[in-house]
Amino acid sequence: MNLTHLSSGSPDQVFQFPSNCLKRVVAKYCKDNLTVPNIVHYIWFGSLSFEFMHFVSFLSAYKYQNPCMILFFHDMLPSGIWWNLLRQTVPNIVLVKVITPTHISGRRIKFIQHKADIFRLQILKEYGGIYLDTDQYILRSLDEFRNNECTMGVAHDGSVGSALIIAARNSRFIQKWIESYRSYDPKSWGGNSVTMATKLTEKCPALVRLHRHHCxxxxxxxxxxxxxxxxxxxxxxxxxxxxxxxxxxxxxxxxxxxxxxxxxxxxxxxxxxxxxxxxx
Structure with missing residues (x-):
């Protein structure tokens, strides 16, 4: 199976999530001697407009992280000039079709952001890699953090940011974070994402490496x-x-x-x- 064909062939190869086939592709093409595979993950939920700022984010990951592949998890594909330019510019984007979660721990999800909050953790548990929000930008390689089981950054207010997460497959910290969603509160904007991540880093400091906001x-x-x-x-x-x-x-x-x-x-x-x- 040729990775170039998967990412840039016409028509596109579109995987589902979860997928044993995709897991085999990841294992074959993204294996090196570091703990975290060099895969970048993006999530795209809803009918948002794909803007120039999103194009630059993907380009930054491609140029400065040089991942073996960029997995694009979506419920519907974007369109427009910047998406079309991205597909012409970045050859190793692999499309993954997703059915967005509707409930967490039996409670209906109120915000689309909460769907992305839980789904990013499921992705990292399944594959490992580098998760990026579409308004997160890479300025130099993150490879020095890829020998840690999990790495996250700390913002100016002391909270742990979830816009960039570097984690090994089946990371213990990610697993504990997923388990914390048993107490999911649909009305709490950042209760299970930023707030819970910060609490877990204080409770389980050995499971995650933290870097201050300037990094x-x-x-x-x-x-x-x-x-x-x-x-x-x-x-x-x-x-x-x-x-x-x-x-x-x-x-x-x-x-x-x-x-x-x-x-x-x-x-x-x-x-x-x-x-x-x-x-x-």
Whole structure:
């Protein structure tokens, strides 16, 4: 079985989740001497618009992590110019069709974000790898963390972020996190995601390696939009897109050239390998 055929053939090979066939493909093509396989996972639930900012996220993972494959878990495929450009630019995206969960521990899921919260853990338990939110960006290789059973970043407020999770298959920390959903509260926005992850890291510190915000998260979201922050020490950036959607939707290959803030700088770095403003 040829991986290039799986990811870029026409028509696309679309797997289901879970899939023993996909598990065999992962075992065959993504095995190296590190604990965490070099697979990147993205989740796409709902009829969202695939924007330039999403294109840049995928491109960052492809360029700077160089994964053996990018698994794209979706209930419906996006469309549009940026999705089409991504499929032409990144050759190792593997499509995985998903039936989104409707209940957790017998309780109906209220928010689509909660569906992604639990599903990312199920993905990592099944395959291991690097989970990324679609507003998370990789700036340099995460390979030095791939010998840990689980690695996560800490935000400016001391909470553990779930936009980037690096975990081995059947990670003990991920398993405990999944088990915590027995007490799932549909009305609590971050109760079982950020809050529970933070509690579990305090309860089971030996099961997860934590890194401070300057490695994977910024001190505060406003630093991205209102300033030029020095991010050369960062492995990854989460852009906290809520509240900034209109501004982010205005960015494209043309406008990013003169965007004078942190996002403009690292977008240019991902796209062109150079963070400097274009003055002309």
């Amino acid at each position: 994977m998260f910024f001190p505060h979201g406003l630093v991205l939009y209102n300033q030029n922050y020095k991010w050369s020490h960062s492995y990854a950036i989460h852009i906290f897109k809520n509240g900034h959607i209109n501004m982010l939707k205005s960015i494209n290959f043309d406008t990013v050239r003169k965007l004078n803030n942190t996002i403009g700088a690292f977008f240019r770095y991902i796209l062109h390998g150079n963070k400097e403003l274009c003055r002309k």
